[in-house]
Amino acid sequence: MIKKYNLYDNEWLAGLYDNKERWVPCFLKTTFWTGMSTTQRSESINAFFDGYVHSKTTLKQFVEQYERALRNKVEKEFQADFKSYSQMVPCAMHYEMEKQYQTVYTISKFREVQEEFVGKVYCDLICASEGFLGMTYEVHEDVVYEERSTKKTFFVSFQRDKCEFTCSCHFFEFRGIICRHAIAVLIRNNVKKVPDRYILKRWRRDVSRAHTRVAVNYAGLVSTPGQLMYDKMCQRFTTLANMTADDSLRASAILDWIDMQCEQTMASKSSHGSNVIPLHSTQISSRADATQGTGSGSVRDPECAKRKGRPRTLRKKCPLESSSKNVPYVLGKQLTLELNSCVICLFGSW
Ligand SMILES: [Zn+2]
Known part of the structure; x- marks a missing residue:
């Protein structure tokens, strides 16, 4: 509103904006955010990237480090899953x-x-x-x-x-x-x-987490048969959805069929007692060594990158950054934040 109606000089609105942390949560508390609030918007995702990414990380390095961070997260989840099964508070x-x-x-x-x-x-x-x-x-x-x-x-x-x-x-x-x-x-x-x-x-401790099936490594991809089948099925479902989305009769018939298949699969899984924690969490770990792959799909640096923000020499350096060498291009802080928010969106969809 401030931007749309050019109300930058309005003191009352400026005061409201300054105190937004105190009133915005009232409008959000009936929405499920897994407890995340606007005041801590980047803390959790910064923690996710701690030790992996800094303001001098190149785009190429970011992709590789993102995979390492994700692998580390999956491994920690796997350990926590194991703990949840073997221990009880x-x-x-x-x-x-x-x-x-x-x-x-x-x-x-x-x-x-x-x-x-x-x-x-x-x-x-x-x-x-x-x-x-x-x-x-x-x-x-x-x-x-x-x-x-x-x-x-x-x-x-x-x-x-x-x-x-x-x-x-x-x-x-x-x-x-x-x-x-x-x-x-x-x-x-x-x-x-x-x-x-x-x-x-x-x-739930027995939930099957879909994000462990997401292919994050496209350089020298080494996928398990389950991973390949998952990708193949997702592609077919997307094609079918594109073809039938405008035909409500056909679309609802397909949805009914999918629901029926889900029910049958659930019934068959529970009768075989296979509704257990997915050990495919390790799939990403097994592919991790290929992160540095040099195949045709390997990640390359962009041809040029433009710096933003204050001169590099005046910025406060984080310990990881000061130890870093061989940094050909600078990834601006803004871009890092945007990529962070992409990752937040990605996690949100999971
Ligand atoms: Zn209450």
Whole structure:
């Protein structure tokens, strides 16, 4: 709005813009962002690239380093998966619901859920009123803010017949973790097990993560048969979707057929007990050695690159950067950020 209506001189809007971290989250809290907020927009992705990419990284080096970073991430995930299967964090409370999460979630996600179960002791159910959408409970929570204890009020609406709740903190909608206020209400209503919609598939320990099948290495590609078949199927599905997207009858018939195939495959997998963690996480590791490949598809530096920003000599250097030699071209910081956001988008789609 400021840009569109040329309101750069408006003090009130400038003040609002300066304090955006304080009010923008209110508009985002009902949307699922896995807990990521605007104020920490690049922290997580910077951590992903820590030690791999810096402002002097060339485009060619970026592609190679991206693959290394991804491989490292997959390896860490594989180790975490193994840990999730071989170890179990004990329950802190004796509620069935906590046990339900303990058996299906990965260790790190279960710890987050457990924190809410433990945090329930700070919550007090004050009163309840019956409304159009079931009961609404007023919950007071003792919170500590800047070393001072204070009470915060939350409202949880609960529909008993559907076992569905909404809390005014919107913790579940934003982070996908059931909040302590809702837990207090569920326990008050003698709910033993939460419905499946409150157990997100993405954090289950037995989930099959699709991104481990993504081909990231196109130099001297060494793919497994499963990887090749996955790519082949994706290409065919895309072609079919392009051909039939405008024909609603044919498209819905194809979607029905795909749904049927999914159901049959799931049924056959569960009957054979093969719904386990994907060991193909190692596929990327096995291809990693080919990163430096010199085949026809190898990554080359661009012919020229233009620098941006202040002179190189005046910039503060990070330890990795100062140790770097042989840097023919400079990848501007802006470009690094744009590539970072591409990667964020990529992760978002996973
Ligand atoms: Zn809540």
